Amino acid sequence: MGRVIGPVAQRVWQRRLASTKEPLLATKANPNRLLVTLSCVWPLSWFKLRLDGNSKHRSPWPDDSTMSCFLSLERGKFWFPAQVYNREHGHVGFMLSCYDAELCYDCNTDTFHARYPPHGRRTIVIEEGVQWDRVRTPPVDTLAHELHVSDCLHDLQPGDHVEIQWRRNKEFPYGWWYGNVGHLESCNGNEHYCRCKTSDTLVLEFNQYAHGSRWRRAVINRKDHREEGNETDGFYGGMRKLHDKDEISKWKQLWPPGILE
Known part of the structure; x- marks a missing residue:
């Protein structure tokens, strides 16, 4: 499974930490489910190093921030920016496209809810059951309403x-x-x-x-x-x-x- 948590999502999480007064780590957690979540959304090499206690490899986040993020992910409390292939269950009007969305993990189905921004006369569209293989980290930092500067x-x-x-x-x-x-x-x-x-x-x-x-x-x-x-x-x-x-x-x-x- 590819990485779905990219730099943009990390920045969103850091802003959330800076603005919240809630404790970073909850007192109750399901270790087994958390391990599965960690192994899916973070590179396996990094995850193995963390489990082995390798002190030479440092996380880009502080430990409490990292664990808090994954707990929030697992419990469906963190909506993070990503992109979804073939949005709205592969609607014919979106075949072979990839759109920006906010995603939330559903641990009961091991899939995501995708929340697409409103456009035109349409309100926010929410798609459930988005599989892992339809999610990617945005390859560029261009926002959905911005014109990407082409260099090719x-x-x-x-x-x-x-x-x-x-x-x-x-x-x-x-x-x-x-x-x-x-x-x-x-x-x-x-x-x-x-x-x-x-x-x-x-x-x-x-x-x-x-x-x-x-x-x-x-x-x-x-x-x-x-x-x-x-x-x-x-x-x-x-x-x-x-x-x-x-x-x-x-x-x-x-x-x-x-x-x-």
């Missing part, structure tokens, strides 16, 4: 794997959507003659959608890209190139069973 545009070429911000309209938060860099319509895809990498026009392909679907392709300006789009097709924001094989593999595992329209 000039390096992108056909075949690259990317995530790009997209939102339905400017009242909505961004989600991160998986796609690939494609070829220009004027290019036949022959690598010996392809000049797509040097063009100021960048083509993105979302191959989970059928050919002819308006969601299948998007064209953005590589040279001076900011938020681009309209109220019909939505707005495309910043982009990040995926280098990590595990990240790319994760998206492929989430691929829908059928082509989307």
Whole structure:
């Protein structure tokens, strides 16, 4: 299981500690359940060192803060920021996307409750039963309503794997959507003659959608890209190139069973 508690969640916990008057550690705890929780949400190597009493390895938090955090996690008292793949139980409108949410652990089901921020006319949406494999730590510090500053545009070429911000309209938060860099319509895809990498026009392909679907392709300006789009097709924001094989593999595992329209 991957790490779900990232730096942003740690900062949220520290702010909570600074503002609360409650004792850090409760007097009653379930050691067995706590050990399971620790081993799931924190790197196993760190956890083993803590159990072995290795004094050379220090936690990024004080001991009482660390234990208090995990107790609060286990008891469902700490909502922490993370991101959820395929939100709202894999709703077709969110396939191959990842959205910011606040999560709370449910020890009875070993899953999470996800609380998505309101957008447009929709109130807060709460999804229950979110499995561990649908949760990730935000890979960048960009907030859901902020435009991510892209630093990879000039390096992108056909075949690259990317995530790009997209939102339905400017009242909505961004989600991160998986796609690939494609070829220009004027290019036949022959690598010996392809000049797509040097063009100021960048083509993105979302191959989970059928050919002819308006969601299948998007064209953005590589040279001076900011938020681009309209109220019909939505707005495309910043982009990040995926280098990590595990990240790319994760998206492929989430691929829908059928082509989307």
